[in-house]
Amino acid sequence: MPKITFSRGRKTGAKAPPPRYRWVEGGPRKVAAAGGPGGGSGTKAGEGAEGPQDPLLDLDNLTGLEKVKEIIKEITAYAKMQKIRQAHNLKSAPLVLHMVFKGNPGTGKTTVARILGRLFQDIGILPKGHLVEIERADLVGEYIGHTAQKTRVQINKALGGILFIDEAYSLARGGDKDFGKEAIDTLVKAAEDHKDQLIVILAGYKKEMELFMLSNPGLKSRFPIQITFPDYRREELMEIAGKMAREREYIMSKAARNYLYNFLEDVNAKTLNFSNARLVRNLIEKAIRKQAARLVHSHNPSREQLVSLEEVDFAVDEGEAPEDRFYYLQY
Numbered sequence: 001m002p003k004i005t006f007s008r009g010r011k012t013g014a015k016a017p018p019p020r021y022r023w024v025e026g027g028p029r030k031v032a033a034a035g036g037p038g039g040g041s042g043t044k045a046g047e048g049a050e051g052p053q054d055p056l057l058d059l060d061n062l063t064g065l066e067k068v069k070e071i072i073k074e075i076t077a078y079a080k081m082q083k084i085r086q087a088h089n090l091k092s093a094p095l096v097l098h099m100v101f102k103g104n105p106g107t108g109k110t111t112v113a114r115i116l117g118r119l120f121q122d123i124g125i126l127p128k129g130h131l132v133e134i135e136r137a138d139l140v141g142e143y144i145g146h147t148a149q150k151t152r153v154q155i156n157k158a159l160g161g162i163l164f165i166d167e168a169y170s171l172a173r174g175g176d177k178d179f180g181k182e183a184i185d186t187l188v189k190a191a192e193d194h195k196d197q198l199i200v201i202l203a204g205y206k207k208e209m210e211l212f213m214l215s216n217p218g219l220k221s222r223f224p225i226q227i228t229f230p231d232y233r234r235e236e237l238m239e240i241a242g243k244m245a246r247e248r249e250y251i252m253s254k255a256a257r258n259y260l261y262n263f264l265e266d267v268n269a270k271t272l273n274f275s276n277a278r279l280v281r282n283l284i285e286k287a288i289r290k291q292a293a294r295l296v297h298s299h300n301p302s303r304e305q306l307v308s309l310e311e312v313d314f315a316v317d318e319g320e321a322p323e324d325r326f327y328y329l330q331y
């Protein structure tokens with residue numbers, strides 16, 4: 001049995017000022033910790049955030065997503081070179097960095113968008129690099145003029161960073177009479193007017209987003225970067241589960257791992273290849289709660305017990321139909 005040690009994660013050691021990194025020629029370099037830079041680190045916190053380390057490292061540390069990583073690195077390099085060329089008075093193409101992220105829920109779209117904001121901040125493309133994540137209800141109002149106003153509020157919040165619109169296709173839902181159209185128009189205008197200060201990312205299911213882009217011919221040229229997020233394979237989900245447990249200072253027992261591996265196959269079979277990292281996160285978090293309930297009555301749980309997630313912690317509760325677990329899939 002290997003000795004149970006955890007490297008001090010940046011996340012858990014949050015009291016000390018986080019190390020700062022800069023992307024300089026030759027790769028990421030650590031720079032002296034800053035005593036509270038403007039903007040604060042609070043804006044960067046969020047689900048799955050690795051903490052304020054080099055965003056390129058955070059990108060590389062994500063499981064799978066090879067193609068996505070490659071595209072992101074290419075875009076970042078291109079944007080950086082255009083900026084340097086401008087500084088040398090060389091011809092440079094105007095940067096249009098608005099994007100479409102296509103893929104199922106839980107495939108890492110928001111996670112990658114958040115890292116992207118930090119990457120772009122590091123290379124001076126975005127002043128702040130924060131992420132504002134919204135959906136239709138944050139944009140669409142109830143009366144004429146309300147939508148444009150609501151949309152502008154969100155745009156202002158996002159200035160300097162990324163405006164990430166989840167399930168963006170739903171803006172086209174109600175057809176011409178729906179206020180969603182007004183939101184799209186306002187967004188498109190803002191995307192052009194503030195292109196030095198704002199990146200807009202439209203996200204959603206692949207098919208729906210493709211139809212959405214077709215239904216608005218003007219959108220394609222304004223959102224020229226399209227990235228597809230594939231479903232995770234079961235092995236990748238297992239790796240993600242392991243990482244999530246480790247981050248929280250838990251270890252899955254071998255039996256727990258086997259159980260999860262089989263459970264994920266069941267999910268796949270029942271839901272047509274719906275492989276979702278958010279489901280994995282929920283399962284880990286639920287197992288952690290169940291482990292706590294299991295240990296709470298033992299007088300002096302050992303360190304080993306405290307960190308170990310067992311098969312029973314993942315198993316379906318008595319009286320709980322296995323299908324009940326699938327409610328996790330519904331968001």
Ligand SMILES: Nc1ncnc2c1ncn2[C@@H]1O[C@H](COP(=O)(O)OP(=O)(O)O)[C@@H](O)[C@H]1O
Pocket residue numbers: 047048049061062063064065103104105106107108109110111112240243277278281
């Ligand atoms: N490649 C990955 N490696 C590790 N964790 C991931 C990965 N992709 C997603 N996650 C985790 O899964 C959860 C859902 O991801 P998210 O980015 O919100 O998906 P989406 O925006 O596509 O619905 C988050 O907790 C995130 O940290």
Ligand SMILES: [Mg+2]
Pocket residue numbers: 106109110111166
């Ligand atoms: Mg998301």
